Amino acid sequence: MRKDYKLAKRKYVIGGIVLAVACIYIVRLFSLQVLNDDYKQYADGNAFLKKTQYPSRGLIYDRTGKLLVFNQPAYDVMMIVREVRPFDTLDFCRTLGITREQFDKRMEDMKNPRLNPGYSSYTPQTFMTQLSAQDYGRLQEKLYRFPGFFIQNRMLRQYAYPVAANVLGNIREVSPRDIERDDYYKRGDYTGDLGIERSYEQVLRGEKGVEILLRDAHGRIKGRYEDGRYDVAPVSGKNLKLSIDIELQAYGEKLMQNKIGAIVAIEPSTGEVLAMVSSPTYDPSMLVGRERGKNYLKLNRDKYKPLYDRALMAAYPPGSTFKPTQGLIFLNEGIITENTLYPCYHGFVAGRLKVGCHGHASPLALRPALQTSCNAFFCYGLRSMIDNRTKYKSAAEAFNIWKDYLVSMGYGYRLGIDLPGESRGFIPNSNYYNNIYGENRWSALTIISVAIGQGEVLATPLQIANLAATIANRGHYYTPHLIREIQDSTISAEYTTPKHTMVDAHYYDYVVEGMRMAVTGGTCRIGAIPGVEVCGKTGTAQNPHGKDHSAFMGFAPMNNPKIAIAVYVENAGFGATYGVPIGSLMMEMYLNREIAPERKYLEERMLQSNTIIYSGVKKH
Amino acid sequence: MTVILYLILIFCGWVSIYAASYDFDNASIFDFAERSGKQLMWIGLSLMLAFMILMVDFRVYEAYAYLFYGILILLLIATIFLAPDIKGSHSWLVLGPVSLQPAEFAKFATALALAKSFGTYGFSLKNRRDLIQAICIIVLPIVLIIAQKETGSALVFASLIFVLYREGLSGLFLFYGLCAIVYFVVAVKYSGLMWGSVAAGEVLVFILIFLVVAGMLLLYQKNGRAARYLLWGYLAVGLVCGVLLYFDVPVNLLYVCIGATVATTVYLLVLYFSTRSLRVLTILATALVSVVFLFSVDYAFNEVLEPHQQKRIKVALGMEEDLRGAGYNVNQSKIAIGSGGFWGKGFLNGTQTKLKYVPEQDTDFIFCTIGEEEGFWGAVGVILLFVTLIFRLIAIGERQHSAFGRVYAYCVVSILFFHLAVNVGMVIGLCPVIGIPLPFFSYGGSSLWGFTILLFVLLRIDASRTERH
Incomplete structure (x- = not known):
């Protein structure tokens, strides 16, 4: 039949398809096996047994x-x-x-x-x-x-x-x-x-x-x-x-037991961190071996957050430890001289606004103001600066200059310590207030509490310690760091270059003297160490969550300082109750390697005390 | 000669399984005697089976074709419910120590039933009822096997379209099948590439459709005037779009394509009313069905296919690497084959396959053992062996006097060819990974038996081709 004959021809089509597919495959095989070298190299990788030798x-x-x-x-x-x-x-x-x-x-x-x-x-x-x-x-x-x-x-x-x-x-x-x-x-x-x-x-x-x-x-x-x-x-x-001194570190952790907070001690001449305590803490061996996962979970769930390094991650209101920075800014800007007197009527009063203070002589100058930690003095100072329309065009301009000074002192940005997780703290600028209050709708009085380290200002204990080191150095600091030597290598130049603040070095002398007076006859008297000229500044930071935080910032000896320190104890009350004793004991231990017998009672009191109980009111 | 080819193939297969599962230290829980030894047992049984098949009278196969088919269909249905879950598929019937895959035998039964229905007196694909009957015979096992979640085996039955083609189905359908694959590949491959707000794949497929329409017109109208008009039209539209795009005028190419389709439809309708040629209508239907197909590709790809299937297709199209998941097998298999070079590494010296970098290498991926150890010439040799066998079977088919014999032969050819094309294609990374074995090579009794039965029943029928029915 003609028709059948026609259909029979279709075998060529089918055969052709088979042949075409076979040819495509052969070409592909040729390119895979003969032309392409890559696959041979992969195969080498598979056939060599590369045995890893682990370094110690x-x-x-x-x-x-x-x-x-x-x-x-x-x-x-x-x-x-x-x-x-x-x-x-x-x-x-x-x-x-x-x-x-x-x-x-x-x-x-x-x-x-x-x-x-x-x-x-x-x-x-x-x-x-x-x-x-x-x-x-x-x-x-x-x-x-x-x-x-x-x-x-x-x-x-x-x-x-x-x-x-x-x-x-x-x-x-x-x-x-x-x-x-x-x-x-x-x-x-x-x-x-x-x-x-x-x-x-x-x-x-x-x-x-x-x-x-x-x-x-x-x-x-x-x-x-x-x-x-x-x-x-x-x-x-x-x-x-x-750069850690392990004995000092251990002593610090002991002093901070049953307290929440941090200690940072720095060698001012190098920026080396001598001790960095965060409390509560834990034994590092807990995170070794097979128990690691379990322990990590436990620490992570602990409501006091031992894994949280308060020394550099926590941003606290610096409180009165902030006042020296204010004095320095006012001096350098010519707002005050070292002899300018401001009154204090148990506080700073302007209309309905009142910032309380405690009993001391009035009027007073910078040094006694630091000695007694007078709130009014620094409020007047800040007002004189922000509201000074002859020197600055606007409050915003004045405030931004104020902010630049603080940034030059290491506030508001990460210092750059060689540990992960550092917080930058917080220093507001004029935009920040413009956003809250509106442009030109705020004045010195609106923001007056930043003068005494309250309000919007936040700092890490590390930044506070860095301030102590800067004052100890009379105007410059080295980025705080923990590395002292790397075998066969050098440490980053970042850590060996001094950074100067915007304040002239000679103004620092007044602040140093004020801080020395605080120890000899002011708020830090309890921190006096026999035979050592200690300089210090207390801080009592109000916080909305409960009892005040107790803080201390200081260094010793006054001339040729060997150690600068910041102590921050959460919910522990006045700076003089916990901050100053712990700070001074740390400095004494570092400088003298022992605690003088007449100060043993202080050490005992710190070891016995428990302020963690006051943190019960904290949010958790 | 066919028997010799068969023997060569199963021998090569056995040796390859030995190589693929060969174990260097005998102290392993998977003792080497198990896999290649077992396969030897299967081969022995297959030969016995072949002998038995040759003994049986050839009329039996034709007479009981529908019975075989019915039994297998029942078995397939039973398998859906009885089979245990093995890697997500329910296709293995476990009978004591032996497990069988009925789908392998369903190929044989379907081939017989199809041949039988074609052999019926007066059967013709021109007859709509007969066509539907033939299609039903093919589709029924497909549905049942898909229900067992063995999509790969089910696809094998689609290859029987070659048989229908040989028996008079219009060549158009073969062409449509090819078009569908090409459209699918293009649409999926370029679905990520955006031209303006439109996926490039869609536009490209539209262009292909227009070319196909024009081409078909050219074939049907001897003077080719209509085709020329259409082509000029498309070119003009294309040029306008190109110029507009060149001057940064935003053009939604999808709307342009749809517009062009509508214009084409109108033109073809006019042509139809002026010539009254049914062919024009066919072309029009082709175009419209293609467009519908295109728009369903996206949906089918994302909604109907399972994620692992989407992945495998994307890997084969080179859109994804995914060396840890779907692409791992293919990549390792390409490495193994590629490292074989021209001459191969020598028998039992393939490092890739020996160290078990390629999974499933004694079943679906057995071809890469050959590729690595015997190299290019070995792999080509195996392909040529298969091609020779297929040609030989076509020749056998053509010399049959009865439609039954011929159709059956073409069924065997189609199934064998599909297995070869898909299996080798996936091993060398040209096809998506579809789990079907390489005939006579892959380890496994069901597959070997299935193909032995297919082949030897054909030989039995061929041996008696001159006898009268």
């Missing part, structure tokens, strides 16, 4: 050379799935202290290509990390019963002192995000978390080495590739020497 992490010392953080071996349980033979799972689980469900879950996760992209049943896989020494011992004994499992040594951190957790930080296993951000990390690696461990991670971690082994198609190790010519030896992490 850098050690951490204090300023006197005492070892603070070192390494301790830990044990990871590894397995090669292909080599596993049936074993007593129950016994295995019991030895490791896990349940059958955890075992199954772990195996499942390990084989899940999403969670563990490098999975192969032929290569070592991490089954469990950070075995305790006990579990390690038990497992080691029975290991012969569990073919396919073996133990790999890793290094964990060990802390020589149970203090300075907020400064030192700790290490944790890397998260998928870390791995994404930095291809140095592989699953199961450790990285610094919080503190110095975090900020100097790059220095401390060292460089991983690699040993390239050849595998044949049977997975057997055929020896080293090119006799190890391409192997890279691991480079140990660099050791760090911190």
Whole structure:
């Protein structure tokens, strides 16, 4: 039939399609296998066994050379799935202290290509990390019963002192995000978390080495590739020497026990942080090993927030510790001289506005005002400056100049300490008030409380300590830092360059004298240390959440100062009740290495006292 | 000769499984004897099966074709409810130590039933009832297998369109199938690229549709005047759009395309009323159906397909890498094949496959073992073996005296070809990953048996082609 004949021709069409597809595939194979080299290289990557050699992490010392953080071996349980033979799972689980469900879950996760992209049943896989020494011992004994499992040594951190957790930080296993951000990390690696461990991670971690082994198609190790010519030896992490004085740090943490707050002590001539206490705190060893996760959760849930480093993360109203800055600004701007007198009628009164003060002679000049911590003096000063229309065109202009001074003293922005999480505090500018009150709708009286460190102004204890160091240096500071030496390297130039404030150095002498008078016959009398010329300034910061915060800022000795300090105790009342005693005891301990017998009672009182009870009214 | 090809293929398959599951240290829980040894057992059984098939009288296959089909359909229905959940699909019937996949045998039964219905006296695809009957025979197992969540196996039956084509189905349908694939690929691939506020994929498909319409007009009208008018029209619209866009005048290309479609429709209608040619109507229908298809692609892709299927398609189109998820297999398999080079690494020396970087490498991804160890020549050799077998089967089909034999042969050809094309295509990264085995190679009794039955029933029928019915 003609028609059938026509249809029979269709076999050529079908055959043609088959041939066409075959040709496309052959071309594709040719390009994949013969033309393209990339895939061969990928395959090399797969067939070499690159065995990572882990470097040991850098050690951490204090300023006197005492070892603070070192390494301790830990044990990871590894397995090669292909080599596993049936074993007593129950016994295995019991030895490791896990349940059958955890075992199954772990195996499942390990084989899940999403969670563990490098999975192969032929290569070592991490089954469990950070075995305790006990579990390690038990497992080691029975290991012969569990073919396919073996133990790999890793290094964990060990802390020589149970203090300075907020400064030192700790290490944790890397998260998928870390791995994404930095291809140095592989699953199961450790990285610094919080503190110095975090900020100097790059220095401390060292460089991983690699040993390239050849595998044949049977997975057997055929020896080293090119006799190890391409192997890279691991480079140990660099050791760090911190500026912390561990004994002072420990003493500070002891003084702050049962209190909430912070102490920051700085060596003024270098900007080195001698002690940085945040209270309540915790033992850094809590965040090591397998208990880490559990403990971390516990600390994170603690309502007093021990993981929150109040020394540099908390922004408090600085209270009267702020007054020296005001005196300096007024002097430098020519608003006052050192002899300008302002009245104080138990406070600053302007119309209906009244800022209270306490009993002392009136009128008075800058030095006695600092000595007695007179509120009225600084309110008058600020008003004279902001409302001075001959010198400044507007309140806004005057206020912005005022703000610039404070920024030059280290307020309002991060100082740049080498620890993560620093807060910038807060110094308002004129825009801030314009937004609240409207342009030209505010005056000195509206904002008068900033003159005494209340109102909108916020500062971290670190910034307050930095102010003490600046005054001690008569007008300049070094960015506070914790690093003293990096092995085979130098520390950042940022930390060795002095920063000058906008205030002339000679004006600082008046403030220093005022602060000295506060100790010899003013609010800080209790802080007098026999044989040492201490300068200080109390602070009693009102806060809307409860009892006043007790603060102190000071340095010693007056000439050639060795230590500058800020103390901030939440809800502890007057600055003189807690701030001054703790601050002066710290300075005494640092300078004399002991507490004079006549001041022992003070130390005792601080150790015994408990102000944490007053924080009950805090929001939680 | 067919038997020799068959024996070569199953031998290569067995050796490849041995290579793929070969274990260097015998102290493993997956002992090497298990996989390739088992396959050897399946091969032995297959040969016995083949022998038995050749013993049976050829008339049995034709006489009981519908019975086989009915049993398999019932089995498929039963499987949906009885089969345990294995990786999300319900396609394995577990009978004691043996598990069977009825879908593999459904291919054989469907081929027989289709052949039988074509063999009926007076059967013709021109007859609407007959056409519907043929289509039903094909679609029924597809539906049942999709219900088992074995979409890959179900797609195999779509290849039977080649059989219909050979038996007189208009070549247009083959062409439509190709168009549908091309439109789908273009629409999905360029769905992310935006031209103004319109996805480039849609505009590109519209342009393709216009070209197809013009092309069809050109074929049907010998003088090609209508086609020329249409092309000039499209070109003019295109130029205007181009100029406007060049001067930064915002043009919504989608509206332009829809406008052009309406214009084309009107033009074709005018043409129809002036010539009264049904072909013009066919062209018009083609154009309109294509446009509807285009607008349903988006919906189908995002709503009907499951996320993992969307991923696999995107990976195959090179839109996504996803090396940890859907793209992992394909990437590892490309690495394994690519590393084979021209001559391969030698038998049992493939590092990629030996160290188990490629999952499923003794079943669906067995081709990459060949690619790595035997290299380019080995892979091409295997493809050529299959092509030879397919050509051989076409020849066998063509020499049949009965429609039954011929249709059955073409069914075998279609199924074999589809398996080869999709399986190899996915291994070398040209097709989305669809889990169907490589005939005679992939590990697994059901698949091997299924293809053995398909092939040897054909040989049995062929052996008796001269006998009278």
